[in-house]
Amino acid sequence: MKGQIAIEYIIIVGFVLVVINIFLLAYFQYSESSTKEIELLQISKITKKLVNSAENVNAYGVPSKTTLTAYFPNNIQNITFQNGILFIYKSKNGLSYISESSLINITGDISPGSGIKHITIKATSEGAEIMEE
Numbered sequence: 001m002k003g004q005i006a007i008e009y010i011i012i013v014g015f016v017l018v019v020i021n022i023f024l025l026a027y028f029q030y031s032e033s034s035t036k037e038i039e040l041l042q043i044s045k046i047t048k049k050l051v052n053s054a055e056n057v058n059a060y061g062v063p064s065k066t067t068l069t070a071y072f073p074n075n076i077q078n079i080t081f082q083n084g085i086l087f088i089y090k091s092k093n094g095l096s097y098i099s100e101s102s103l104i105n106i107t108g109d110i111s112p113g114s115g116i117k118h119i120t121i122k123a124t125s126e127g128a129e130i131m132e133e
Contacts, residue, residue, distance in 0.1 A: 065122035
């Protein structure tokens with residue numbers, strides 16, 4: 001009788017552990033995909049903000065400049081400026097490309113590292129220049 005109770009107890013505990021593992025696996029997968037989605041949305045917002053600010057500064061003329069503060073998420077591989085801005089982001093599924101085109105010539109240099117960055121945008125005779133402080 002005691003042996004049967006012990007086996008039933010082990011079966012119930014094993015079943016409960018399997019159910020808990022299934023829920024934990026689902027939670028971590030959802031959490032990871034949500035994090036990646038938030039990072040992509042942050043990059044998209046930064047890209048639009050940079051292009052809009054560059055176009056505004058260019059409209060005001062050559063001595064104009066502005067400074068933006070933005071949080072850059074992890075896994076940004078490269079940032080290029082050519083007819084706008086292109087962010088290359090590395091995710092679990094491969095590389096993602098987030099771009100925003102511009103009506104003006106935008107040049108600049110921003111390091112792809114993560115963290116809070118202060119970015120200066122100033123008007124030039126050819127368009128706008130974006131530099132990390």
